Amino acid sequence: MDREFWHARWSNDEIGFHQDEVHPVLVDHWPALGLKPGSRILVPLAGKSLDMRWLADQGYRVTGIELSAIAAAAFFDEQQIAYTRERRGAFDCFVSQHIEIRVGDIFDMTQAELARFEGFYDRAALIAIPEENRARYVAHLMGGLRRGATGLLITFSYDEALMDGPPFSVTDEDIGELYGQYAHVDLMAERRGPAKSTHLRDKGLNDVRDGIYRIVRR
Ligand SMILES: C[S@@+](CC[C@H](N)C(=O)[O-])C[C@H]1O[C@@H](n2cnc3c(N)ncnc32)[C@H](O)[C@@H]1O
Secondary structure (H helix, E strand, O other), rough: OOHHHHHHHHHHOOOOOOOOOOHHHHHHHHHHOOOOOOOEEEEEOOOOHHHHHHHHHOOEEEEEEEOOOHHHHHHHHHHOOOOOOEEOOOOOEOOOOOEEEOOOOOOOHHHHOOOOOEEEEOOOOOOHHHHHHHHHHHHHHHOOOOOEEEEEEHHHHHHHHOOOOOOOOOOHHHHHHOOOOOOOEEEEEEEEEEEOOHHHHOOOOOOEEEEEEEEEEE
């Protein structure tokens, strides 16, 4: 998936991945991570997710990383949060008191910038990345995050004969191979059922599985 693919999705308003409510998995499972309010939380490939607002409402300092300026502007406008805009290195930053969205490529974040975060939240980030780039993404994130940094990861798996991604199907085995060398990985829960979005159900995704993991950087 190159950058143009995602810019076109945002320009054409083809954002079936966006949810108009806070993800119930976040509300149910985030507290078990034990991250203190005030901690800095990274939200890679953030879109305009309402989950950033929920995290900020719990007292965290939230930084989303997102390719599309359309997504960042829409987030602040729709949430009615005032922001300023400033250039910092490779990123066009939309900055508010508790939430910042840095517009740019996650791979342009330096290791020193990543080292500032105590936690991270990945919903529809890893599963949006094609298989050939997944190990690079995980190595980049895990290479920068500090020891003890803790994240909640939500994955999605399905019968790949039914559809080409994104979202791509990622299994427990994939997660073990990708994260196991860097982090303690616990499967906290799993959920099965039909895909939430109509467009995925139209492709026959009536039996999908969400894996919900706690990842702790070693
Ligand atoms: C499937 S969407 C998920 C968005 C969000 N996590 C959510 O739950 O709604 C993936 C997002 O990642 C962004 N994206 C894709 N590649 C990226 C990259 N290399 N760096 C930063 N953002 C990226 C896309 O523009 C898109 O908004």
